Amino acid sequence: xxxxxxxxxxxxxxxxxxxxxxxxxxxxxxxxxxxxxxxxxxxxxxxxxxxxxxxxxxxxxxxxxxxxxxxxxxxxxxxxxxxxxxxxxxxxxxxxxxxxxxxxxxxxxxxxxxxxxxxxxxxxxxxxxxxxx
Amino acid sequence: xxxxxxxxxxxxxxxxxxxxxxxxxxxxxxxxxxxxxxxxxxxxxxxxxxxxxxxxxxxxxxxxxxxxxxxxxxxxxxxxxxxxxxxxxxxxxxxxxxxxxxxxxxxxxxxxxxxxxxxxxxxxxxxxxxxxxxxxxxxxxxxxxxxxxxxxxxxxxxxxxxxxxxxxxxxxxxxxxxxxxxxxxxxxxxxxxxxxxxxxxxxxxxxxxxxxxxxxxxxxxxxxxxxxxxxxxxxxxxxxxxxxxxxxxxxxxxxxxxxxxxxxxxxxxxxxxxxxxxxxxxxxxxxxxxxxxxxxxxxxxxxxxxxxxxxxxxxxxxxxxxxxxxxxxxxxxxxxxxxxxxxxxxxxxxxxxxxxxxxxxxxxxxxxxxxxxxxxxxxxxxxxxxxxxxxxxxxxxxxxxxxxxxxxxxxxxxxxxxxxxxxxxxxxxxxxxxxxxxxxxxxxxxxxxxxxxxxxxxxxxxxxxxxxxxxxxxxxxxxxxxxxxxxxxxxxxxxxxxxxxxxxxxxxxxxxxxxxxxxxxxxxxxxxx
Numbered sequence: 001x002x003x004x005x006x007x008x009x010x011x012x013x014x015x016x017x018x019x020x021x022x023x024x025x026x027x028x029x030x031x032x033x034x035x036x037x038x039x040x041x042x043x044x045x046x047x048x049x050x051x052x053x054x055x056x057x058x059x060x061x062x063x064x065x066x067x068x069x070x071x072x073x074x075x076x077x078x079x080x081x082x083x084x085x086x087x088x089x090x091x092x093x094x095x096x097x098x099x100x101x102x103x104x105x106x107x108x109x110x111x112x113x114x115x116x117x118x119x120x121x122x123x124x125x126x127x128x129x130x131x132x133x
Numbered sequence: 134x135x136x137x138x139x140x141x142x143x144x145x146x147x148x149x150x151x152x153x154x155x156x157x158x159x160x161x162x163x164x165x166x167x168x169x170x171x172x173x174x175x176x177x178x179x180x181x182x183x184x185x186x187x188x189x190x191x192x193x194x195x196x197x198x199x200x201x202x203x204x205x206x207x208x209x210x211x212x213x214x215x216x217x218x219x220x221x222x223x224x225x226x227x228x229x230x231x232x233x234x235x236x237x238x239x240x241x242x243x244x245x246x247x248x249x250x251x252x253x254x255x256x257x258x259x260x261x262x263x264x265x266x267x268x269x270x271x272x273x274x275x276x277x278x279x280x281x282x283x284x285x286x287x288x289x290x291x292x293x294x295x296x297x298x299x300x301x302x303x304x305x306x307x308x309x310x311x312x313x314x315x316x317x318x319x320x321x322x323x324x325x326x327x328x329x330x331x332x333x334x335x336x337x338x339x340x341x342x343x344x345x346x347x348x349x350x351x352x353x354x355x356x357x358x359x360x361x362x363x364x365x366x367x368x369x370x371x372x373x374x375x376x377x378x379x380x381x382x383x384x385x386x387x388x389x390x391x392x393x394x395x396x397x398x399x400x401x402x403x404x405x406x407x408x409x410x411x412x413x414x415x416x417x418x419x420x421x422x423x424x425x426x427x428x429x430x431x432x433x434x435x436x437x438x439x440x441x442x443x444x445x446x447x448x449x450x451x452x453x454x455x456x457x458x459x460x461x462x463x464x465x466x467x468x469x470x471x472x473x474x475x476x477x478x479x480x481x482x483x484x485x486x487x488x489x490x491x492x493x494x495x496x497x498x499x500x501x502x503x504x505x506x507x508x509x510x511x512x513x514x515x516x517x518x519x520x521x522x523x524x525x526x527x528x529x530x531x532x533x534x535x536x537x538x539x540x541x542x543x544x545x546x547x548x549x550x551x552x553x554x555x556x557x558x559x560x561x562x563x564x565x566x567x568x569x570x571x572x573x574x575x576x577x578x579x580x581x582x583x584x585x586x587x588x589x590x591x592x593x594x595x596x597x598x599x600x601x602x603x604x605x606x607x608x609x610x611x612x613x614x615x616x617x618x619x620x621x622x623x624x625x626x627x628x629x630x631x632x633x634x635x636x637x638x639x640x641x642x643x644x645x646x647x648x649x650x651x652x653x654x655x656x657x658x659x660x661x662x
Contacts, residue, residue, distance in 0.1 A: 014221035014237055016310025019351045019437070019553050025662055026554045039660050040310050041225075043233065065221050066477070070236025096476045097580065114441040114474040115570050117561050 005129050006056040010038040010047040012071045013063055020092060021062035027118035033125065044071060048078035051087050057129055058109075060121075061091040068095050072103050088128055092116065140174030164395035164565065165353035166555070167518070177514035216266045217254070218242035219276070226272045226313050228643030229595040239591035241477070242268075246599040247641045251279040252286065260284040264336075265296035271313040273300040274322050274629055275645050278636040281334065285637075295336035297387070300326060301343045303364040303536055307545040309346035310658070313646060316537045318653035322628060323368065324375040327382045329629040339382065340368055341389045341431065347545075348391035349437045351553020354402045355519055357391060359526035360545055362409055366527075367536040369418055379418050383425035390463075392454035393435040399454070400506060401515035403430070403461030409520055432458035433467040439474045443569035444582055447471035452489045459493055462504055466490055472582050479583050543661045550661060599641060606639040614638050615648050622652040 009025040011018055018040055029035045036054050038047060051059050059079075063071055072091060079087050092112040095103070100111045110124055148171075161169045170177070219242040222234035228246050229238045238244050245251055255265075260283065269276045277298050284294045302319040305312045312319070323340065330337045344361030352360065365386065372382050388406065392399055410428040414420040434454040439447045448471050455468050468486040470478030478486075494500055506512045533539035540546075559565045566572045614635045621631045635645050 014225045014227070014233065014311075015241070016305070018310060019349070022550050022662060023351075023554050023557045026550075027557070029662075035662075037660065037662055039658060065237055066240035067221075067236035094474060094476065114439075115567075118557065119561065 005033045005058065005125060006054065007033050007035050007125065008038065008047070008051050008054055008056040008059045009035060010042055010050070010059055010061050010075075011040050012042050012044060012047055012061055012075070013065045013067045014041060015065040016040055017064040018062070020064070021060075024060065024062070024092065024118060024121060028122055028125065031119075031122035031126075033122075044074035044078055047075050048082060048084070051079060052082050052084050056087060058088040058090065058125055061089065061093075063091060063093040063095070066094075068093065068103065069099060072108050073106055076107060090124070092121075140176060144172050144174065163354065163398040164393060164556075165355060165398060165552075166559075167353075167355070167398065173509075173511035173514055175510065177510050178517070215258075215263055216268070218268050220244045221311075223276075223642065224269065224271070224311050226275075226642060226646035228641050229592070229599050231643055234592075236592075238595050244591070244595045245276065245279065245642065246595070247602045247639050248279050248282050248636050249602045249639060250598065251276075251283040255280075255283055259289075260287065261289045261293040267296065267298050270299050270302055270305050270309070270311060271319065272642060272646060273298040274326055274632050275636070275642050277326070277337075278629065278633045279642075282633060282636040291334045292336065294334060297338035297341055298326075299341045299343060299389070301340055301364065301389075303367060303540070304343045304346055304361070306540045306656070306658075307347055307360060307364075308350035308352070308549060309343075312656045312658075314649065314653040315656045316540060318622075318649075319656075320367075320371050320537070324371050324377070325627045325629050327368075327372045327385075328375065328377055329627055330385065331377065331381045335385075337385065338387050339385045341387050342368065343389040345389050345391045345433055347549065348393060348435065350549050351437075351556060352549045353552050354393065354395065354398050355522045356526070356548060356552060358402050358406055358409075358519055359523040359530075361388065361390070362406060362413075362523065363527060363530050363536050365410065366413065366417075369414070370535075373418065379414075379420050380422035380425050383414060383418075383420055384422060384427075388428055388430035390430055390432050390458075391435050392432050392458040392463075394438050394450070394454070396453060396457045397512060397515060398519075399457040400461040401512055401519050403432075403458070403463065404504070404507075404512070404516045405519040405523060406430070407462070408516070409523060429464050431465045431467070432461075432463040434458070434469045436469050436473055438567075439469060439471070440567060440570045441474040441580070442578060443575060444471050444475065444580060446569050447473075448485055448489065451486065452493075455489055455493055456497075456499065459499055460506055475580065475582070481583065541659070543659050546658075546661050602639055602641065610638045611635075611640050611644075615640055615644060618645065619648045619652060622649055 007028055009021050011021050021037065025035045025037045036050070036056065038050055047059065059075065061071060061075065072089065076089055079085055088109050090110045091108060095111055095113065103111055109128065112121055161171060163169055220239050221237045221241060222229060222231065223242070223245050227234045229244050243254065245254065265280065267276055267280070281291055281294065300323060302312065302323060306316060327339050330339050342361055342365045344357040347360050348357040365388070368386065369379060369383060373379055390403065390406070407428045411426040414426045420426060434451045438450060451468050455466055458466055468489045470482035470486045472478055472482045499505065530536060530539050533542055533544060556565070560567055560571055563571055618631045618635055621628055632645060
């Protein structure tokens with residue numbers, strides 16, 4: 001039997017806007033994935049550490065405070081330092097289009113903006129790991 | 134034939150004409166999922182008596198003239214009233230040069246690290262001639278102290294300064310999630326502020342009890358109403374338990390609600406809020422001063438309803454929401470800008486948002502009459518229904534042992550999380566239509582509106598500022614005041630005079646919070662999905 005996809009939904013930064021992160025976490029759970037939610041106010045160090053500890057396939061960062069250009073590169077750098085660059089990083093939040101391009105150039109797999117259907121996020125993740133169920 | 138009988142026949146005819154089918158394939162429910170009948174009449178307000186239950190619209194409520202004055206005041210904005218939004222590090226109690234502040238300094242508001250920054254912020258402005266609203270909660274006592282100290286240095290006595298701090302920590306644990314200390318010491322700081330301001334800063338609005346963030350986090354309208362008022366009762370009870378006379382502080386409490394999509398449900402919500410508050414303040418808390426019974430409220434249109442798709446549609450959406458708030462009797466209003474789901478608002482978007490309010494105030498005529506929908510069967514029935522549902526929530530919160538206990542058990546967080554997910558599923562299933570999002574989309578839409586950019590230099594400048602403050606002050610004195618603060622926090626004395634002394638000798642926000650954390654500890658949220 002194919003294994004389940006393990007997802008870490010993480011909320012970096014100092015703001016408390018966790019509605020999106022929680023809705024996405026619930027939707028991915030309902031889509032048959034194993035979901036770990038970090039809770040609020042995480043540092044990039046805490047997120048990278050959890051990702052490795054929990055042995056996840058993919059990390060989703062939810063950022064609405066404007067700190068995305070600091071947070072995404074830092075998390076990816078730390079994953080690399082820990083020899084975990086195979087962990088896919090994606091994200092969502094209030095992120096202007098030109099920053100989305102820059103983040104995707106840096107290797108962030110996808111940025112989902114406001115109004116995204118949670119089904120699209122689930123399909124994207126499943127498509128990234130074709131050998132899982 | 135009686136009115137009631139005639140209505141029953143009309144309703145029967147209406148249902149027959151529909152042939153038992155609903156006229157559209159989605160349910161008749163409000164955006165919060167509450168049932169809506171297709172026709173309202175006397176049956177729906179049975180048992181309600183105008184003189185006994187409803188009263189006349191003017192009694193105890195803010196007047197249309199107040200609202201009108203408020204709009205004129207907005208017209209001249211920048212001259213008599215200023216509103217301050219702070220960046221995340223300031224909101225969370227970190228100085229700009231703290232590691233946790235990286236990437237966040239000056240992003241979603243202004244960075245204030247010490248009295249020095251507050252002096253800069255209000256340079257050349259006479260603080261006795263304006264009022265200032267500060268959207269600040271966990272560190273509200275410190276930002277208020279910076280402000281008072283800034284005025285004091287210009288020779289303005291505390292009792293001539295007026296303004297508002299949000300200072301609503303309970304909704305932080307429930308929804309907005311910008312907390313620092315655990316609930317108990319946080320409530321102590323709030324009662325210290327209530328006591329200090331009623332003695333020394335009588336023109337200050339001490340708490341803006343906020344439903345806005347509860348709704349934005351995904352609650353229903355009833356939850357917003359019930360949880361916000363429950364928070365209000367908790368502050369009143371805490372103030373009374375600290376020995377304050379209810380009429381000494383209650384008139385300085387104000388409220389802050391959301392204006393969401395469902396037009397009539399929102400109007401019923403505001404009306405229910407006023408009724409519940411006035412009744413409780415009088416009957417349960419024994420308030421004698423009429424002003425203690427008034428539920429004065431500010432309203433902001435719902436940011437969470439704005440769509441990134443076809444963003445210009447948000448102008449219209451916001452106008453409907455603003456109109457519901459005005460018809461519901463709000464004292465003041467904030468209209469969102471159309472581009473807020475994309476970035477911080479641009480100047481043009483802000484201007485249109487302001488013009489929306491001015492059109493409501495100057496052109497539509499709706500502000501000329503207070504509570505203009507009073508007496509409508511539908512509105513009265515909905516208002517009563519929301520009151521009853523809120524009362525159910527109050528009973529459930531009491532069963533937990535009050536708001537703080539319910540927070541510790543995750544009650545509010547779970548209720549809101551569930552409502553948010555239910556709503557998202559309804560939208561994705563097409564049961565709730567959001568124009569431009571799940572209906573009437575434009576294929577291959579290109580978003581073409583100008584967005585505001587933040588100067589990346591802000592962070593390094595601000596780090597330099599706070600470094601200079603620490604270099605140029607009397608550091609021995611600062612250390613002595615911080616030590617005094619730790620002692621006061623461990624005891625029972627009012628903390629505000631001591632925080633003011635720290636502010637006066639340029640202790641930074643991070644340092645003051647740091648001392649308090651040593652005594653009070655930090656809040657950790659129990660995790661609920």
